[in-house]
Amino acid sequence: MARSLNKNFVVAIVAIAALLHSSKAQTTHIVGDALGWIVPPSTDTYTTWAANQTFKVGDVLVFNFAAGRHDVAQVTESAFNACNTSSPISRETNSPANITLTSSGEYYYICTVPGHCSGGQKLMINASAAAASPAPQPSSPAPQPSTAPSPLNAPTPTPVTAPTPTPTPSPTRAPVTYVVGDNMGWIIPPNTSVGYQNWVRGKTFVVGDILVFNYAMNAHDVAEVSKQAYGSCDSNNTISFNSNPPTRITLTTSGEHFYICTFPNHCSAGQELAINVTGTGTAASPSPGTATPPSPNTATPPSTNTPSAPSPTGATTPSDQSGNSAKSLNAAGLSITFLAIIVIDVDMLQKLRFLYYNNKADFDILAL
Numbered sequence: 001m002a003r004s005l006n007k008n009f010v011v012a013i014v015a016i017a018a019l020l021h022s023s024k025a026q027t028t029h030i031v032g033d034a035l036g037w038i039v040p041p042s043t044d045t046y047t048t049w050a051a052n053q054t055f056k057v058g059d060v061l062v063f064n065f066a067a068g069r070h071d072v073a074q075v076t077e078s079a080f081n082a083c084n085t086s087s088p089i090s091r092e093t094n095s096p097a098n099i100t101l102t103s104s105g106e107y108y109y110i111c112t113v114p115g116h117c118s119g120g121q122k123l124m125i126n127a128s129a130a131a132a133s134p135a136p137q138p139s140s141p142a143p144q145p146s147t148a149p150s151p152l153n154a155p156t157p158t159p160v161t162a163p164t165p166t167p168t169p170s171p172t173r174a175p176v177t178y179v180v181g182d183n184m185g186w187i188i189p190p191n192t193s194v195g196y197q198n199w200v201r202g203k204t205f206v207v208g209d210i211l212v213f214n215y216a217m218n219a220h221d222v223a224e225v226s227k228q229a230y231g232s233c234d235s236n237n238t239i240s241f242n243s244n245p246p247t248r249i250t251l252t253t254s255g256e257h258f259y260i261c262t263f264p265n266h267c268s269a270g271q272e273l274a275i276n277v278t279g280t281g282t283a284a285s286p287s288p289g290t291a292t293p294p295s296p297n298t299a300t301p302p303s304t305n306t307p308s309a310p311s312p313t314g315a316t317t318p319s320d321q322s323g324n325s326a327k328s329l330n331a332a333g334l335s336i337t338f339l340a341i342i343v344i345d346v347d348m349l350q351k352l353r354f355l356y357y358n359n360k361a362d363f364d365i366l367a368l
Helices: 002-025 045-051 077-082 196-200 227-232 318-358 360-367
Strands: 028-030 060-063 072-074 090-092 097-100 105-110 122-128 177-179 205-207 210-213 222-225 240-242 247-250 255-260 272-280
Touching: 045 122, 072 097, 077 105, 196 272, 222 247, 227 255, 240 247
Parallel strands: 028 060, 177 210, 205 272
Antiparallel strands: 060 097, 072 090, 072 105, 105 122, 210 247, 222 240, 222 255, 255 272
16 A cells, blocks of 8 residues: 555656646747737738747747737638638637647638738747657766865965956947837837837937837827826927938937827827936047056166266376386386495595505506
8 A cells, every 4th residue: 555655656746747847848939029919010020030939839829919909810821821711720819819839830820800911910830849858867976075184283274365356347338229119110009018118128228329210101100208298198299209210319318208109099009108318328438548657666776887087188097106106116226226336436446546546656566
């Protein structure tokens, strides 16, 4: 009995996991995005939208439209090509219409209101089978940290704190051109769920940006009005008015800006736009670099090598003076020697003369 209960419990858990996985894998597609399900501005609008989507079994298509003015019918391929509304496979008249793709293959949808299918309100998609989720791989045990004891009295390393980088201010962005309503253009929106305030959500408008209003001439216009006139859809007092599409409006001032269509009942039906403009969109020029004053510690000291003055003519250097002194001493020594010789010679001559005169007879005899 216990085994049976455990088995049933496991089966229930697996079933719940499969349901959770399928719900996570399910994708909801808003047909036409902000445009909704209407007669589009171009006959290939929904073809282009579908080309950028990926559909699979379990996904949900959501058709947003004004009840009583549109519907959505699933038809065969031949009925789709001929816009034949006589025998649809299914038909939804309440908005929003949520349709789940239950099988793979091609699906065909049209609006059965006369003239709408031929005007481009038709959609063909191809749903692929849901991809099977891969079996979970057993996770390997995480490696355990080493438990080797640290050496005793080991110094605790001091953590090095990296310097916090100074954030560099990012330059202001360049002006952006916004197409109001994107593919939907400037029209009476299908319903408030796809109105222009939903289009504004997530966008940032700055001075210098450009708004482009696409609409059919003589069917719509665009006027800027005050906040009070916007709230009451009063088109009698406008700040600016344009009736030639496409209308390009450059945002020149910050603050709130309000736009409406002045055709009767268009504003009250949702053809109105309110935005908030902040800042400036022109990229700021980089400020000129500031010269950094030299650090007092890095100043170059004046050179101590002063140029030597030229020696005057005839001047002698200390080495020359010592040489001349030696020469003078030598000369003096020689002079003294000669004087001594002369003095000695004079004495000798006097003595010889004395001896000669006193002993002249002897010198005469010697001379002989």
